[in-house]
Amino acid sequence: MEDQEVKTEKDQNMPEAEGGKEESLETASAEETAEETEASAEETSESTEEETETAPPEGEDPKTWAEKRAAKKQAKLDKKAQGYKDQIEQLEDKVKRQLAEFENFRNRTEKEKHAMFETGAKSVIEKILPVVDNFERGLATVPEDKKEDPFVDGMERIYKQFLTELENIGVKPIEAIGKEFDPNLHNAVMQVESEEYESGVVAQELQKGYTYRDSVVRHSMVAVVQ
Numbered sequence: 001m002e003d004q005e006v007k008t009e010k011d012q013n014m015p016e017a018e019g020g021k022e023e024s025l026e027t028a029s030a031e032e033t034a035e036e037t038e039a040s041a042e043e044t045s046e047s048t049e050e051e052t053e054t055a056p057p058e059g060e061d062p063k064t065w066a067e068k069r070a071a072k073k074q075a076k077l078d079k080k081a082q083g084y085k086d087q088i089e090q091l092e093d094k095v096k097r098q099l100a101e102f103e104n105f106r107n108r109t110e111k112e113k114h115a116m117f118e119t120g121a122k123s124v125i126e127k128i129l130p131v132v133d134n135f136e137r138g139l140a141t142v143p144e145d146k147k148e149d150p151f152v153d154g155m156e157r158i159y160k161q162f163l164t165e166l167e168n169i170g171v172k173p174i175e176a177i178g179k180e181f182d183p184n185l186h187n188a189v190m191q192v193e194s195e196e197y198e199s200g201v202v203a204q205e206l207q208k209g210y211t212y213r214d215s216v217v218r219h220s221m222v223a224v225v226q
Contacts, residue, residue, distance in 0.1 A: 118215070125171055125217050129210060132166075135159040136208070166210075174209035176202045176220040185209060187219040191226035201225050 056065030139159060142152050166172075174185050179202050181188060186202060186209070194203045202222045209220030 118213075121169075122212055122215070122217055125166075125210070125212055128166070129218055132159075132162060133207070135162065170213040171217070172211050174211060174216075174220045176205040176209065176222050178202065181222070181224045185211075185216060185220060186222045186224075188224045189221055190223045192223045194225045197225045199225050 056062050135155070136159070139152070139156055142149075146152055163173075176186060178197065179186075181200050181202055189206065192203050194201075197203050201224070202220075203225050204223035205220055206223065207218075207221035210217045
């Protein structure tokens with residue numbers, strides 16, 4: 001009997017606990033709803049106030065009241081419009097800055113890529129030029145009676161094709177003999193006397209120089225009239 005009584009009391013207490021829990025949830029939900037309602041009320045208070053003012057106060061001229069009401073409403077609209085305008089200007093400024101940064105990045109990348117290509121190309125050309133020099137030295141030593149030899153003719157054709165392909169990629173020989181000495185193009189290794197050229201003019205070319213797209217790859221090694 002005692003067990004049954006205890007059980008009965010426990011069963012009686014359970015609905016009370018569940019009821020308290022439900023009341024807590026309802027209270028929390030009510031508080032959240034109240035906060036949302038309050039926020040919504042703040043946002044719409046101005047518009048509600050305007051809607052309720054449907055008639056002028058007693059003793060005030062209706063026309064004057066209507067003008068004041070319209071001016072007040074216009075001022076609020078102007079303020080809101082100015083706020084939107086400021087936001088748009090800020091966004092436009094942000095977009096312009098980002099576009100400018102991207103353009104600078106792209107230009108910088110292009111310059112770096114171009115510089116790397118130019119450096120690599122000049123490095124390869126510098127290694128090819130000694131081969132061209134050897135062709136010129138070898139052909140220069142061929143006797144006159146051997147120049148019609150098929151082998152010599154073949155070597156000369158290869159040499160000319162070599163120069164043509166170099167010129168096609170932008171490699172050109174530097175003019176030296178008969179030109180006024182230019183330290184940007186020529187490397188003077190000796191001075192000579194000459195009846196043909198004036199002082200300061202290149203009289204001999206000891207090693208041919210080359211440019212690559214207007215950039216000097218190798219200076220001409222020359223002798224200058226003293």
